[in-house]
Amino acid sequence: MPTNTSAVTFRRTRSKASCKAWLLATALAAVCAAPALAQQAPIKVGFMTVRSGALAAGGKQMEQGLEYCLAERGGKMGGRPVELITVDTAGQPATTKTRAQELVERVRVDAIIGPLAAFEALAIDDYIRQVGVPVISPSAAAEDLTQRKQNPWFVRAVGTSAQANHALGEYAAKDLKLKRVVTIGDDFAFGHEATAGFQRAFEDNGGKVVKKLWPPLNVADYGSYISQIPSDVDAVYAAFAGGNGLRFLQQYAEYGAPAKVIAQMTTVDEGILKSMGKEAVGVISSGWYTATQDVPGNKEFAAGIRAKYGADPGYYTAGAYEACAFLDAAVKAVDGKVEDKQALMKALREVKLDKGPFGEVALDPYGNPIMTVTIRRTEEKDGRLQNVVLKTYPKVSQFWTYDPKAFLADPVYSRDYPPARHLGN
Amino acid sequence: MTRRMLPFAVVLAAMALVPVFTPSHFYVNLTSQVAIAAIGALGLNVLVGHAGLNSLGFAVFPGLSAYLVAWLSTLGGFDPVSAGLLAIGGTMLVAGLFGVVALRATGLGFVMITMALCQIVWGAAYRWTSVTGGDNGISAVPRPGTGLLPLERPEVFLWLCVGTLALALIQLGRFFDSPMGVALRGTRDQPRRMSAVGYDVWRIRFSAWMLAAAWGAVTGLLYAWYHQFVSPHMMAVTASAEVLLMVVAGGAGTLAGPLIGAALVVLLKNLASIWIERWVMLLGCTFVAIVLLMPDGIVPGFGLLRAALARLRPAPAPKLVPRERADV
Numbered sequence: 001m002p003t004n005t006s007a008v009t010f011r012r013t014r015s016k017a018s019c020k021a022w023l024l025a026t027a028l029a030a031v032c033a034a035p036a037l038a039q040q041a042p043i044k045v046g047f048m049t050v051r052s053g054a055l056a057a058g059g060k061q062m063e064q065g066l067e068y069c070l071a072e073r074g075g076k077m078g079g080r081p082v083e084l085i086t087v088d089t090a091g092q093p094a095t096t097k098t099r100a101q102e103l104v105e106r107v108r109v110d111a112i113i114g115p116l117a118a119f120e121a122l123a124i125d126d127y128i129r130q131v132g133v134p135v136i137s138p139s140a141a142a143e144d145l146t147q148r149k150q151n152p153w154f155v156r157a158v159g160t161s162a163q164a165n166h167a168l169g170e171y172a173a174k175d176l177k178l179k180r181v182v183t184i185g186d187d188f189a190f191g192h193e194a195t196a197g198f199q200r201a202f203e204d205n206g207g208k209v210v211k212k213l214w215p216p217l218n219v220a221d222y223g224s225y226i227s228q229i230p231s232d233v234d235a236v237y238a239a240f241a242g243g244n245g246l247r248f249l250q251q252y253a254e255y256g257a258p259a260k261v262i263a264q265m266t267t268v269d270e271g272i273l274k275s276m277g278k279e280a281v282g283v284i285s286s287g288w289y290t291a292t293q294d295v296p297g298n299k300e301f302a303a304g305i306r307a308k309y310g311a312d313p314g315y316y317t318a319g320a321y322e323a324c325a326f327l328d329a330a331v332k333a334v335d336g337k338v339e340d341k342q343a344l345m346k347a348l349r350e351v352k353l354d355k356g357p358f359g360e361v362a363l364d365p366y367g368n369p370i371m372t373v374t375i376r377r378t379e380e381k382d383g384r385l386q387n388v389v390l391k392t393y394p395k396v397s398q399f400w401t402y403d404p405k406a407f408l409a410d411p412v413y414s415r416d417y418p419p420a421r422h423l424g425n
Numbered sequence: 426m427t428r429r430m431l432p433f434a435v436v437l438a439a440m441a442l443v444p445v446f447t448p449s450h451f452y453v454n455l456t457s458q459v460a461i462a463a464i465g466a467l468g469l470n471v472l473v474g475h476a477g478l479n480s481l482g483f484a485v486f487p488g489l490s491a492y493l494v495a496w497l498s499t500l501g502g503f504d505p506v507s508a509g510l511l512a513i514g515g516t517m518l519v520a521g522l523f524g525v526v527a528l529r530a531t532g533l534g535f536v537m538i539t540m541a542l543c544q545i546v547w548g549a550a551y552r553w554t555s556v557t558g559g560d561n562g563i564s565a566v567p568r569p570g571t572g573l574l575p576l577e578r579p580e581v582f583l584w585l586c587v588g589t590l591a592l593a594l595i596q597l598g599r600f601f602d603s604p605m606g607v608a609l610r611g612t613r614d615q616p617r618r619m620s621a622v623g624y625d626v627w628r629i630r631f632s633a634w635m636l637a638a639a640w641g642a643v644t645g646l647l648y649a650w651y652h653q654f655v656s657p658h659m660m661a662v663t664a665s666a667e668v669l670l671m672v673v674a675g676g677a678g679t680l681a682g683p684l685i686g687a688a689l690v691v692l693l694k695n696l697a698s699i700w701i702e703r704w705v706m707l708l709g710c711t712f713v714a715i716v717l718l719m720p721d722g723i724v725p726g727f728g729l730l731r732a733a734l735a736r737l738r739p740a741p742a743p744k745l746v747p748r749e750r751a752d753v
Contacts, residue, residue, distance in 0.1 A: 052705045088698060090705070093562065093656045094648075098458065098695045105451035106699075122564050123654045142561060149564070187552075188560045414554050 042083035043331065043338050046103035048096065048114025051088040054218075054242065055116055058316040059088075061271050062116060062138055064309050065320030069328075072304070077328045078336035089115050093123035100124045104131050110338040111136065113323045116316075118142035118161075118189055121154075128153045134330075134345045138323035139316055143193050144412050146368035146398060155348050155367040157323035158315075159288040159398065161190050162197020162413055164265055165239075166400035167373045167393045168286035169201025172262055175375075175391065176284070178202075178234040180210050180425070184225060184248070185239030185264070187214040189414075194239040194264040196413035199420060201400060208422035209237075214415065217244070222251045231258055238283075239264035246272050253279035265289070268378050271314030273385045280385055283378045288358060288369075288396070289318040290376050290387045295359025302357070312386070318357040326351050366404075370397045433594055433681070441587045444580035453579040454651075459691045460586035461647045464593050466671040466683030468640030473669065474678030475601060476633040477613030481536050482543030483668050485523070486641025488660035490516040491649035492550060495563040500556075505569035505650070512649075513642045520638030524631050531616075540662060547660040562656030566649050576650070586647055590684075593640055598680055600636065609633050674715050676722025685723050 047066060050059035063086070075082055085107050089096040096115050103109045104127075111134040115121055121140035128135050128151065135154050137145070141161040145154060172178045181202065185191035191214070199209045210233060215225045229236060236259050240248055245267035252261065257279075265287030268280055291302045291312040301321065305313040313321075326348060331338055333347035352362045361371045373396040376387040399407045411417045443456045465487055472478045493512035497503045503511065527538045550557045557563065570576035576585060600606050611619045612626045620626050649655050658664065667690060675686025693711060698704035719726025 051702070088702070088704070093654060093658050094652060095694065097652050097654070098455070099698075101451050101454050102695070102699065105449055105454070119560050119562060119656050119658070122561050123652065123656065125564050126566075126653045144561075189554075192554075192559075414559075416555075 042081040043077055043111075043336070044083050044085060044107060044109040045327065046100075046107065046109035046112040046114070047084055047086045048089050048099055048103075048112060048116070048120070049086060050091045050116050053091040055091040057271070058116055058139065058242070061314060061316035062114075062320040064305070065138070065313065065317035066113065066324050068305060068308060068317075069321045069324035073328060078331035078334070078338075080331070080336045080338075085109060089120055091117060091120070093119055096120040096123050097127060100127055104133050109133065110341075111327055111344065113138055113320065113327065115140060118145070121145055125149065125151055125154070132341055134341060134348055136323040136326055136348065138320040141193075142189060143398070146364075146366045147408055148412060150366050153345060155326065155351075155363060156369065157326050158319040158369070159371065159373075159396075160197075160368060161193035162200075163368075163396060163398050163400075164286040164288050164373045165194045165197035166201040167396060168237075168262060168264070168284075168375065169198045169203075169207070170205050171284075171286065171375045171391060172198075172235065172237075173202050173205035173207040176235070176262070178207055178262075180208050180233045181235050181237050181262075182211045182213065182229050182233050182259075183209055183237040183239070184213040184215065184229070185237075186241055186244055187216050187415075190241055191239045192415045193413040195237065196418060197400075198237055198239070198264070200413075200418050203418075203421070208425055209420050210422055210425050212420060212423070215248075222248050223255065226252055226255045226258075229258055233259050235260045235262050237262050237264075238267045240267045242266075243272060243275075245269070246275055249276065249279045249283070260284075266315055268387060269314040270312040270387065271316060273314070273378070273387070274311055276385055280378045281380055284375065284390070285378070285387065286373060286375050287315075287387075288371050288373050289313075289315060290374050290389055292376070292386055293359070293372070293374050293389050293392075295355075295357075295372055297355030298357050298359060312384075313357065322353075322356060322358055322361070325353060325356050329353060364397055366398070368398045370395050372396070430595075430598065433591075433684075436684070437587055437591050437594075440590075441584055444583065450579045453583050455691070455695055457579070457583045457586045457651060458695070459688045460583070460590045461644055461651060462668075462671065462687035462691050463684045464586075464590055464640055464647070465644035465668050466675070466687045467590075467593050467597055467680075468637045468644065469668050470672050470677060470679075470683045471597065471600075471609075471633050471637040471640075473672050474682070475606065475609050475613060476630055478531065478630065478633075479536050479669070480527075480539040480637075481662065481665050481669060482539030482541070483637070483641060484660045484665040485539075485543040485546050486516055486520060486638045487645030487648055488543070488546060488550070488655075488664075489519055490642035490645030491655045491659060492557060492563070492645075494646055494649045495566045495655045496556065498567055499563055499565060505567050509569065509646050509650075512646060513639070516642035516645065517635065517638060520635060520642075524634040524638070528627060528630050528634060540665070543660055543665055544662070547657055550657040550660060557657075560657055562654055564654045566653045566655065568650045568653065582651065586651075589643060589647065593643070594680065594684075597640075601680065605629070605632070670712065672722075674712060674722055676724035676726070679722070679724040682722050682724040689723070 049062050050056050087099040089099050113136050116139050118140045137156040143160045146156055183195045185195045213225050238261055261283045263283050263285040265285055268283050268285050270291045302313055329351045330347035334343050338344050354360055358371045361369045364370050373393045374389045375391040376389050379388045440456050444453050469483045472480050490512045493515045494508045497508035497511055498505045523542050530538050568576045576582050608624055608629055612629050616626050671686035671690050672683050676682030693708050701707055
C-alpha cells in the first residue's frame with residue numbers, strides 16, 4: 001500500500017511540475033514571441049520572374065528593380081525584414097502554376113510579386129483566387145485582369161495594355177493632326193489590346209486606321225509587312241514588345257522609312273533603347289513610365305538605377321520597383337501584420353503613393369493604377385538615346401475618358417474589336 | 426504478368442500515399458503532375474517504342490482534348506464530366522483524320538508531318554481568339570467534383586491521376602503482350618516481311634496511332650482539370666519534344682521507361698529548380714549524360730548494367746550479341 005501511495009503522489013507532483021513548467025513556457029513564449037513574431041520574423045515575399053527563355057531580358061530588369069527597391073528600404077518593410085524567394089517560371093504557363101504552388105504551399109509566402117507575362121498571370125488567376133494570396137503584378141498588362149475578370153487577390157502596379165495608347169490616339173489626332181494611320185503590331189494579346197486602345201481613341205477624335213498589320217511574334221523579316229504599308233498614310237503606329245521593336249525599326253529604316261512612326265511604349269522602351277541606333281530617333285510614343293519624366297521621385301529613382309546598373313530604367317525595372325513600393329506601403333498600413341491576408345489585401349487596394357518612378361499613383365476600384373501618362377519623343381541626348389517628354393496627361397485611368405460601366409459592357413479589346421471602320425480608305 | 430506488375434504496384438501505391446507522408450499540398454500536386462505526364466509518355470511510347478514511328482507532334486492530342494474540355498465546360502455550358510467525355514470523343518475523331526494523313530509517311534517524313542499537324546492546331550488555338558482566347562488561353566476551367574469524389578482536393582485528384590495511370594499501365598501492358606502488340610513490333614522491325622506474310626501494316630499502325638491518341642486525350646483531360654487553364658503553350662513544339670524526351674530518356678519500348686522519364690523531367694523541372702538556379706542547364710546536362718552513358722534510355726541502360734555485372738561474376742561467359750534492328 002505505501003509504495004502505491006507514494007507512487008501516486010510522485011506521479012501527481014511530476015504532472016503538476018510539468019504543468020507549471022508548461023504554463024511558464026507558454027507565458028514566456030507569449031511575452032517574448034508575440035512582438036518578436038510581429039516584428040522580427042521575416043515577411044516572405046515570393047517573386048516570380050523569368051530567367052530562361054525569350055522573356056529573360058525583361059526578367060533580369062525586373063530583378064534589378066526589385067533589388068533596388070529592397071536595398072533602398074534596408075531590406076525591411078514596415079519594420080520587419082523581408083525574405084525574398086525568387087522563382088523562375090521559364091515563361092511557361094504550366095511551370096508558372098507549379099511555381100506559384102511552390103511559393104504558396106511549400107514556402108508559405110505572405111504575398112507574391114509577379115509574374116511577368118499576361119498569360120502567366122492568367123494561368124494562376126484561379127489558383128490565387130482559391131488560396132487567397134495577395135498578388136501584385138509588376139508587368140502583366142492584360143486588360144481583363146483588372147476589368148471583366150478582376151480578381152479580389154490581384155492588383156496591378158503597371159497600366160493595362162491600352163492605358164497609355166488611348167492618350168496616344170488622342171494626341172495623334174489632335175496635336176499631331178494625323179488623319180490616316182496604318183497599324184503594325186505583334187500578333188498576340190498585348191499587341192492586339194494596345195493597338196485597339198490607340199485605334200479607338202484615334203478614331204473617336206476623327207482619325208482613320210486604314211490598315212492593320214499583324215506580323216507573328218517571332219517573324220525574322222518584317223520586309224513583307226513593311227512593303228504592305230501604303231505610301232500615302234500620315235504615320236505608322238507600331239506596337240511591339242521585347243526585342244521586336246528593335247528589329248522592326250531597323251528594317252523599317254532599311255526600307256527608307258516611308259512614313260513617320262508613332263509607337264506603343266515597349267517599342268522604344270529604355271530597356272532596349274540602348275541597343276538601338278539612329279533609326280529610333282524621332283519616334284513618338286506614349287507610356288506610363290519614361291526614365292526622363294518629371295514626376296516626384298523619378299529623378300532619384302532613374303539616377304539611382306543608372307548608378308547601380310549602368311542603364312536607364314524601363315518598363316520592367318520601374319514596374320517591379322513600383323510593385324515592391326505598393327507592398328511596402330500596404331505592409332506599413334497594416335503595421336507589419338501581414339499574417340492577416342484580408343487586411344493586407346484591403347490595404348493594397350487602398351494604396352496611394354505620392355512619389356516614385358510613376359509619381360503620384362492611386363488604384364481605381366478594379367485594382368489598376370490611375371497615373372500620369374506621357375507622350376515622348378526618342379532623341380539623342382548626352383550621348384545616348386532617351387525618351388524626351390512632349391506632353392503629360394495626368395491621372396489617366398484604364399478606362400481613359402470612357403464610362404467604366406459602358407467600357408466593361410463591351411467585349412475586351414482584341415484583334416477585331418473595336419472593329420476598324422475605315423479599312424482601305 | 427503479376428510478378429512483372431509488382432514493382433509498378435509498389436510505385437503507384439507509394440505515389441498514392443504521398444498525402445500520408447507529407448501534409449504539404451505542393452508535393453501532392455507534384456505527384457499528380459508526374460502521373461499526368463507519365464500517362465502521356467506511355468501513350469507516345471506506343472508510337473515511338475513499339476510502332477517505330479517517332480512523332481514530334483504528340484502534344485496535339487492532349488492539346489485538343491484540353492481545349493475541348495475547357496471550351497465545352499466554360500463557354501459551351503456543359504457539365505465537366507460530359508464535357509470530358511465529349512472532349513475525348515472529339516479528340517479521337519480528329520486523331521482519326523490526322524492518322525489518315527500522317528500514316529502515309531514513316532521515318533523523317535512522319536516526324537515532320539506530325540509536327541506540322543500539331544502546329545496547325547497550335548496556330549488555330551493561337552489565332553482563333555474569339556473561341557480560344559488566343560495566347561491568353563481559357564481560364565476558370567471547372568474540375569468535376571461531387572460529394573462522393575471531391576476532386577478539388579489535391580489528394581483526391583492525385584488518386585484519380587494515379588488510378589488512371591494504373592489503368593494505362595495495365596491496358597498497355599496487356600496490349601504489348603497481345604498478338605496485336607507483337608504484330609505491331611513486327612511492323613516496326615520488318616514492315617515489308619509483315620506485309621508479305623499477310624498483315625495489313627497500315628491498319629496495325631493506325632490502331633497504334635489511335636491508342637496513343639486515346640491516352641493522349643486522357644492526359645489532356647487531366648491536364649486541363651489539374652491546371653484549370655489551357656493556353657497554346659501546351660501544343661508548342663517544345664511541349665511535344667518534352668514528351669518525346671521523357672520516352673527516350675526513360676527507355677522507348679519498355680513499360681517502365683516512360684514512367685521513369687516523366688518523373689525525371691517533371692521533378693528536374695519543378696523540384697530541382699527550388700535549390701538550383703540554373704535548372705535548365707541541369708536538365709540539359711542530365712540528358713547529355715543519359716545519351717552518353719545509356720543511349721537506349723534509363724531502363725534498358727540499367728538492364729545492360731545488370732547483365733554486365735552478372736557477366737563479371739562467373740569467369741567465362743558466352744558473349745551476348747547485341748540485338749540488331751535491320752529495316753529491310
